[in-house]
Amino acid sequence: MEELAFAIGKNIREKRRANGLPQDRFALVAGIDRSYMGRIERGEVSITVEKLYRIAAALQCEPVALLPKISSIHLQPPHKANKSSLKKRQ
Amino acid sequence: MEELAFAIGKNIREKRRANGLPQDRFALVAGIDRSYMGRIERGEVSITVEKLYRIAAALQCEPVALLPKISSIHLQPPHKANKSSLKKRQ
């Protein structure tokens, strides 16, 4: 149900297949664990920007080519709802 | 020295200031810890794509507006150099 991760994973898979690379070899090129790469493509995990850049590099594209428009994503509130720690300014 | 993180942090700070928001209030809007937001802007930490989207949303811009061109970044090899686990196909 991770909308963002799912959209990214779908884009990665499409481009990878367009490049004719199997998942495990692609993971190797990107310098990412093969099992983790599977999870990324399935949208099961939330990746770092650094991983995004590795993957884009392996696909020879810009990171933005893998990212959905922000308007298409509704991100759910943080797990630890961050409670102010900011003085009210009446 | 994290080139990517530093570039992103710089972009975020610029846009935040352009919006006239102090760091702590901005962190609040983005739903991110104030102290962590400071580290992000200083380029001390590697963030997830999900955080990138939160920040972009708070800045009312697309994530790509915060990301440097891939050609301007040389990413260093993974810490755990991922050793094949892939059969040779001689």
Added chain:
DNA sequence: TCAAGCCACGGCTTATAATCCGTATTTTAA
């Protein structure tokens, strides 16, 4: 002056990203 706003920075903890290795299942080509 000093109070308040803004930011840097620290130590510590908690959540989770990422790895490693194995095996089951599906897909594809001969």
Added chain:
DNA sequence: TTAAAATACGGATTATAAGCCGTGGCTTGA
């Protein structure tokens, strides 16, 4: 069909992203 390639998926561990709370330093306006 069936063997091999490609992928799914699992458990367990390690690395690190992210949160929490405090403090200190700097700048500016009252």
